[in-house]
Amino acid sequence: MASLPQIAIPGQRLGSLSSYSAGPGTHVQESFIYASIAGPVIADPAQPKIQPKPTLRVSRVISPKDLQPQNASTSDAAKPKPRYNTLPAIESNVLARVTRVQKRQAIVSILVVLDESEHLTSSQTASDNDNIASILTSAANPENHSGTDDLRFQALIRKEDVRAVEKDRVVMDEMFRVGDIVRGSVISLGDQSSYYITTARNDLGVVMARSEAGNMMFPISWKEMRDPVTGAGEPRKVARPF
Amino acid sequence: MSNQRQASSASQVPHLSPAELSYLYTSLSLPKNPIRPDGRSPTQFRPLSAETTILPGTNGSARIGFADGTQAIVGVKAEVEKTVLAADTLDSRSLAQHGDALNREGEEGSAAVSGQGEWVQMSIEIPGYRDDDALPIFLGEMMRESLVGSVENKEEMAGGLKARLVINKRWHWRLYIDVLLLSQPLSYPLPLLSLTTHLALLSTKLPKLKSTGEEDPFFDDDWAAAEYLYPRSKPSSGPFHPVRPPVTILVVSVGENIIFDPNREEISVADAVLAISITRSHDSDALKLLSIRSIDPPSRLTQSGIPNSENVNMIGSTPAENPSQEEVSGVWRPRRGGVKRSVVARMIKTVLGKGGVGEEVLEGLEGVEVH
Amino acid sequence: MADRRRINGPPGGTRPPVYASLQESTTGAAQRAQRQRQPAELRKIFLQTGMIPTASGSSYLEFEPSASLAAARANPKSLIPPSSALKVACTVHGPKPLPRSAAFSPNLVLTTHVKYAPFAARKRRGHIRDASERDLGVHLETALRGAIIAERWPKSGLEITLTIIEAEDDRWWGDAPDSHDASWGLMNVLAGCITAASAAIADAHIDCLDLVSGGVAALVSDESNSASSIPRLMLDVDPAEHRSILSACVVAYMPARDEITEIWLKGDSSRAALEKGDDRSSHEALIDGAVDAARGANTVLSEAVRESITRSIAQA
Amino acid sequence: MPITILPPVVEDQSPYQADSDDSMSVDSDEDVEMTGVSRPHKRPRLQANSNIGTGIVTPGEVVTDDPQWMRGHGTYMNPLSTSIIATVAGNVQKTNKLLSVHPLRARYTPEIGDLVVGRIVEVQSKRWKVDVAAPLLAQLPLSAINLPGGILRRRTSADELQIRTFFSEGDLVIAEVQSVHQDGSASLHTRSLKYGKLRNGVFLAVTGTGGSGSASSSVKGGVGASAVGSALAAPGGSGTGGVVRSRRQVWTHETANGGGEVDIILGVNGYIYIYKHTDGADAASSTTENVSITRLEEVASSSIYSSQNDDISPQTRREIARLSQCIQVLVQYGVRVDEETVTGAYQASLQVDLEVGDDEDEEDEWRQEGREYLQGAKGGRIIQLLALDLAQQKNRKKA
DSSP states (O other): OOOOOSEEOTTOEEEETTTOEEOTTEEEETTEEEEOSOEEEEEEOOBTTTBSSOEEEEOSSOOHHHHOGGGGGGGGSOOOOOOOOOOOOTTOEEEEEEEEEOSSEEEEEEEEEOOHHHHHSHHHHHHHHHHHHHHHHHHHSGGGGSSGGGGSOEEEEEGGGSOSSOGGGOOGGGTOOTTOEEEEEEEEOOSSSOEEEEOOSTTOEEEEOBOTTSOBOEEEETTEEEOTTTOOEEEOOBOOOO | OHHHHHHHSSSOOOOOOHHHHHHHHHHHTSSSSOOOTTOOOTTOOOOEEEEEOOOTTSSEEEEEEETTSOEEEEEEEEEEEEOOOOTTOOOHHHHHHHHOTTHHHHOOOHHHHHOOGGGEEEEEEOTTSOTTSHHHHHHHHHHHHHHHHOOOOSSTTTTHHHHHTBOSSSEEEEEEEEEEESSOOSSOOHHHHHHHHHHHHHTOEEOOBOOOTTSOOOBOOOGGGOEESSOOOOOSSSOOOOOOOOEEEEEEEETTEEEESOOHHHHTTOSEEEEEEEEEOSSSSSEEEEEEEEEOOGGGGSOOOOOGGGOTTSTTOOOOSSOOOSOOTTOOOOOOSOBOHHHHHHHHHHHHSTTOHHHHHHHHHHTSOOO | OOOOSSOOOOTTOOOOOOOHHHHHHHHSSOOOOOOOSOTTOOOOEEEEEOOOTTSSEEEEEEEOOOHHHHHHHHSOSOSSOSOOOOEEEEEEEEEEEOOTTSOOOSSOEEEEEEEEOTTSSSSOOOSSOOHHHHHHHHHHHHHHHTTBOGGGSTTEEEEEEEEEEEOOOSSOTTSOTTTTOSOSHHHHHHHHHHHHHHHHHHHTTOOBSSOOEEEEEEEEEOSSOTTTSOOEEEESOOGGGOSEEEEEEEEEEETTTTEEEEEEEEEOOSOOBOOTTOOSOHHHHHHHHHHHHHHHHHHHHHHHHHHHHHHHHHHO | OOOOEEOOOOOOSOTTGGGSOGGGGSOTTSOOOOSOOOOOSSOOOOOTTSOOSOSEEOTTOEEEOOTTOEEOTTEEEOTTSOOEEESSSEEEEEETTEEEEEESSOOOOOOTTOEEEEEEEEEOSSEEEEEOSSSSOEEEEGGGSOOTTOTTOOOOHHHHHTHHHHOOTTOEEEEEEEEEOTTSOEEEEOOSTTOEEOOSEEEEEOTTOOSSSOOOOOOTTSSSHHHHHHHTTOTTOTTOOEEOOOSOSEEEEEOSTTOOEEEEEEOTTSEEEEEEOOHHHHHHHHTTTTSOHHHHHHHHHHHHTOOOOOOOOHHHHHHHHHHHHHHHHHHHTTOEESHHHHHHHHHHHHHHHHHHHHHOOTTOGGGTTSOOOOTTHHHHHHHHHHHHHHHHHHHHHHO
16 A cells, blocks of 8 residues: 555545545546545545445645644644635535525525534534634624625525424524524535525524624523523524533 | 526537436447447438528528528628738838838738738627627637638638738728528537538639739629639649638547537537548648637536436435445446547547548538539 | 727727837847747746635736846837736636526536736737637636536536736737737637636635646747748747747646647648657647647646645644 | 538429328328329318318418307407408318317427426426426426335425435426416326336437427428428328327337337327336336235336436447437428337338348448438438338228
């Protein structure tokens, strides 16, 4: 097995299909694995039963921990990672802002696609939230609501996908309001334009919202949030806070 | 919608199912003897009907129709125009002439001798496309570049078409070639347009010049005395190598096979599409290559098929998270990548070679009666 | 079609002022730039990625100016620069959602815009894209589409914009127009655009089969009597340096797969002086020459991409 | 010779040549009329007592003044008079006392129960939009397809999410018209094992058919189709062709030259699909009695949404191409397309190959394999043979 290059550029031959299987960021040509994007090369170790061969991938995310896997713990003081063009895929978690609430569905625009690695280890999510805090605060700000939606992928939350229980009694207005930030999971790549998102899990739902009065609210139950200033509660499908 | 996508690219986006594409690709790539959907041999063109000089108001015209009903009409008009040097050139010699009278005799303004490519204007009208869409522009540039580029060194046609348009130092002909497709194209319209343009130019006549030298030009008003733009008379002796307008031929490669005049279905599974312009060589029987352009194969935009093993609607299938990248027989995969040099070379050879397709096409066109 | 929305410059373009000293010099020895390079020697290329922070990917490419330009600068005889060298900026936006009206696409929808800056060439260009710019866009799209793995990005669009800041000359400025046929500079521009766009796409982390680069080769004849001389094959020609270019070829080439994604050859390639024992036909030699030039550009390209990824890792 | 360039065809026949075959105006159930009735050059005006139901009428022409007739499609009545006036150009048809004009050339008008071949053009959240050559796109609701895993299964929202895995843009489907809406657009269903996604073959669109089989597809200036056709006294007269509603729209054809069995679907809408016969589907449909419903579903659904082709031998591909060409020849010469004519043309094409094969030199290697281009001079010969064949059959029937 030839040694792997640390960094690959598109078109660079990484290894043979006989010793590796091809992961994201690579493609196969005549039984060899080639890189298809530029970035650090990572060989995920083989998992018995599911994946007999180690999987080769080229990472889109450039973070120091990918380069020094042995001292991953030292990289906890994660600086903002440059994030590149992740397309929503089925089962990827996203943060989205609600742009319209209709009787049978809510329309949201996807702000950011969260990394798979990040929802695997919950300890990482905290730092992950730091990373995207700036996106969220600016997105939750009512002044920033116009304009950039055309550049974001649109998604739908259908009424039946809002929560797992009492599906028939869902009233969309009591679940989401325009401007809310929602954590959701992609369930379908959908039709021409929209993706489909579900929030029917405890950890999914509204993560940030402003009250009628315009104040940031905090969650008090799985279906209510409260304005710290006025003390008024508003119904929401709330994501379990961490 | 689909029109919008068409407009963004020079090739048409096909609407075929993955199963159809796969069937076609396999049929066309059968080693040695591809099966074309309409039973033609790989080098066979669709039959067409042609006539020339159909428009009395033009200097030359032609019409070609395919059996499927698509027709193209080309009209050629010529106008006399005063020669002006382009504003962006500082012709050193014209400057020199001011100061240096000695140079005058020896060097003429070269533009006046060789003609300018701008004197040939070409416009293509295709129903369903705006005139600034990619397809008409791409086709127009493609046909014009081989037309003005065909430099010949033969006596009657020295300097090619451009030079033929020179009347004298101060006057020249301007040629307008207007190409009209009568219906929305059912296949890539290049061969149709090119063949029609060829015939129209063959039939183009310019009035006989009566003036001589540098005087203002005047012409014989007897149309019967007019001369062909591309001379048709045979020399009394010696081999006959007529000067002819170029022809652009569409060639595709599918697998190992090379296929001519593809219809829409065939082009949508092609690995590579080339437009090759050729003309007769002036000093031998061989053909001359004028230009090659690759055309974006529409197969790159197609939808891939799903192998049964990954189809969620199949019993016992396992929908793969990361779709496998290996080829499965019977499953269409959009073409990706380019074309090998050896394939390009073979495509050119099939066109140019002795007794090749190019020769036969030109021969066929020569057989069309020109009044 | 006149542009009514803007106030345009004079319609015919402007001539640079002509001074007496120029006339003297033109009557004297010819000032034509001379090719200093070997026939197979390429111009140096400057290429850097990530110059435009707001774009998903970007690059800037510059060809090394002809040696005669430096000489002319050092010892100005004329106000007119003897040659120009390509400068291109490329931005990539996306992948982003397709417009609402667009139909479903299983693949990444690529759109390319090639635009000359108004001041890019000796003659001023308008703001509206003309036929040759659209034509370039089509060629570029063909070249790139073959390299991109489009099915990885369903329902998304990618917009590639190339701004040509300085174009290549089509001929030496002192020659009359069309004395040896048109727009050879366009082919150099296309080759540069392909290389630049490829770098920007890699910078945007769009999946590609390979880095695709552009290269140009031409058959040139430098003797004044072009009929008798035998044209020679040269790589990466600067049209300003040659009296007569008979034919030229530009390819977009992927070295890892040895495949051509775009080829554009034009002109009379029937005669060429090849080395003895070389039994290729001259157009094949021309295509091979262009591929060699593209290989050369590819070394710069891959180095630039590698450099940019190392840089971003260092920052992380 | 790779290129054939023909002089343009001058159509100098009598202008009324198209209606030389009067019997075509009658119900299309009848067999093709062979006798070319020569008509007087000047057509009599159709007036009150004249012979109604003959020939071609043009829009605005009075079909009849006789009040005993009821007006049908393609006609209108001035409220102030009793005369029935044509609104389209076409053949007059009488059904009992109903008088209608069948357009010579029209787009397909869907009718309930029609078997159609369609192409998916758009995927919406709960239905597909399907091109069936009608003026409006037809719709295929998600609820009108067979869901994999059992016919009795309820449609779930999960099915909605993966609607694209059943059919997606470009896919060809064979379906039946379930209902026709007010605006003339159709709703389709594929709730039968006969229906579903098409693969293993080629698609062919017969242009300009109006469903009920009135079409003129000969193109002026095309490759001499109509001229040659009429010279050979094409059966069915010129001016009609395309697919007609008939007893069998789908059948299996046993091909020659080792091509095996090939299925042909003639969609009433003029879309045709020719594909390799697969035993799997056949087994499923023919053994309906023996297999339990759920088992049957399993068998059928193993191929119903597949987009993977089976292995198809070159011989089969060649015969599929031959069949497709035969249909094209039929259309070119204005002959209606149904099982009888397609089978006849196929046999004729084999015969033509034998004829040609005898006297042709070996000069052209491409001609060896019997996969020549049929649409040319050979097309004419095929039609000639077909006409003979059909005439004989008819005589036999009469006798």
